[in-house]
Amino acid sequence: MRRPLIAGNWKMNGTRDSVSALIDGLLVGAVDVARAEMVVCPPAVFIAEAAARLDGGPIALGAQDLSEHAAGAYTGEVAGPMLADYGCRFVIIGHSERRAFHGEDNALVARKMTAAQAVGLTPIACVGETLEERESGATEAVIGRQIDALLDGPGVGALADAVVAYEPVWAIGTGLTATPDQAQAVHAFIRNRISARDATVAAGLRILYGGSVKGANAPELFTMDDIDGGLIGGAALDANEFLTICRAT
Secondary structure (H helix, E strand, O other): OOOOEEEEEOOOOOOHHHHHHHHHHHHHHHOOOOOOEEEEEOOHHHHHHHHHHHOOOOEEEEEOOOOOOOOOOOOOOOOHHHHHHOOOOEEEEOOHHHHHHHOOOHHHHHHHHHHHHHOOOEEEEEEOOOHHHHHOOOHHHHHHHHHHHHHHOOOHHHHHHOEEEEOOHHHOOOOOOOOHHHHHHHHHHHHHHHHOOOHHHHHHOEEEEOOOOOOOOHHHHHOOOOOOEEEEOHHHHOHHHHHHHHHOO
C-alpha cells in the first residue's frame, strides 16, 4: 500500500511572519490527518525558520531545488548537504518553472536526483507537458523522455527512493485542471514506463498530481488508482485549504 503524500510548494512567496503563521496553522490541523504524509517546501531563505517551527513534528520539511554540485564556487546555489544539515527530507527537482525559466533539461534533472539521494534527500521529480504538446498529441513522448532520463541516468533503482510528480504545465497556476481521467491516464503511463524496467519499483513508486489541486477537486483526483497524492502550489499557502486536500486522501 502506497502511503499518500501531499507536498506544498510555496514557490517564491512568504515573509518570516507569514511562514510562521502558516506552519502554526498546519501543525494545529495535522493531528487530524493520519493517513497522508505531509511536506512543506518553503523558499530557501525560510528553511531555517520552518525547520525550527516544525522541529521533528508530523510535517516533513522539503526544499524547492538544489544544485547538482555538493559544494564549490556556484554563487547563488544551494547544495544538498546544506539542505540535509537543516533537516530537509525532500527536495523538488525539475519543476516546470525551473525547466522553462532557468533552462534545466532532462539530463540536469537526472544529475540533481543523484545529488539529492547522495545526501539522503528524497527527490520529488517533476514531469509534464505544455498545452501545445498536449494538443499535438505529444504528451506521452515528452513525458517518456523525461522519465527515461531518470531511468538511464540514476537508474530504475533510484526511483525506489524517489517520488514522481506529474504536473501538466498548462494546468499550473491557470485554474485549469486535468480531469481525473486525464490525470490517471498519464499516471498510469508513467508507472507502466517504469514497470518495463522494474515492476516492483513501479508498484511502490508514489506518483503525485500537480496542477491547480484544490480542496474541491482533490477527492475525485485521489480516487484514481495511480494518483498517490499531490504537489500543491497556490492552495498550499492557505493552511485550511492545504489541510482539506490532505484529508481528501
